[in-house]
Amino acid sequence: MLKIKPIETIREKDEAFDIRKVVFVEEQKVPFDEEMDEFDDHAIHFVGYTMERRPVAASRLRFVDEYGKLERIAVLNEERGNGYGRDIILAMEDAIREKGFSKAKLNAQTYAIKFYEKLGYEVVSEEFMDAGIPHVTMIKDL
Template identity: 65%
Template structure:
């Protein structure tokens, strides 16, 4: 996978297209919750497979953490380590900005995936967009 930070409008549109397919179409998250007021202040990542957008995520910096958000891989491309690729790229960006802690809100079905990458659950389960989540952190 060719993982990049979106630097132009087309790359951002590619990231949004992956998020739309996964969160809005597949998981039925309302569009107004998926595409929110933080889009313009976020660093957007997009991964390409065969020249086509396949994975996406966004990164913000809050309260001493790099906050990983909206991490997704198209359904037909899951299980090929692309999720790990995007997390690693986001973590490297966090470190390059001088931060040493990462935080994310994980859908509960993905807890094991994030634990395999060194994240620890630090919250009780909560609902976000009708989907159960937990907050997880990692020292980088």
Template identity: 60%
Template sequence: MNIKIVETEQEKQQAFKVRTTVFIEEQKVPPEEEIDQYDETATHLIGYNEQGEPVAASRLRFVDEFGKLERICVLKEERGKSYGAELIKAMERIIAEKGARKSKLNAQTHAEGFYQHLGYRTISGEFLDAGIPHVAMIKDL
């Protein structure tokens, strides 16, 4: 997978299309909750498969001492190919390059084991975000 930081409007629209497909169309997240005020200032990443098609996306923000991983998604037909793990590792590299030593994310509970496998530990009970059960997780980088 080729992962890059979004630099052009075209790349940003590709990332938003992946997010729209996964979160709004597949998971039924309301559009006004998916695209929010943080999208203007966040760092966005886009992942392309071997054919050069956009298949994964995420955004990264810095909140307090954490790099906060958000909107992590892979198109349904591309899941199971380690694209999500590659995206997480790319975001963690950016966080470390910016001098932060911790990353944080809110994981959908069905993906909690995936993030634990990548070294994240759960720090909260279950809560709802956009009507979907989540837990907060952190990792020391």
């Protein structure tokens, strides 16, 4: 089981950012200055810990127009397949509801469309490139 929490300390923020750097910068070759952007200063960040308190998942949440926008969802490679991506998304959806919003939005890498569809998201855009990776926009009513 994964314990997911909004970051509250510098250590937790560093752990979340380290996961993003491994997944996006190292694995997917996203330029560092595209991955770590100006929105990080104003977003709600989440980190997910295993029972051994090892940080293995991270994400950020922003509010744009009428949507809670799920971004930078990352799970360390060796921990994928354990349901941690689903867990962190559900925690973010709870945070969206707590802030009084009823719609979620995300830009999904195209290989992950089926994953997000299983969680109730639907594609609402044509494919587009972001950081050299094909994406689509997906939304969900919460």
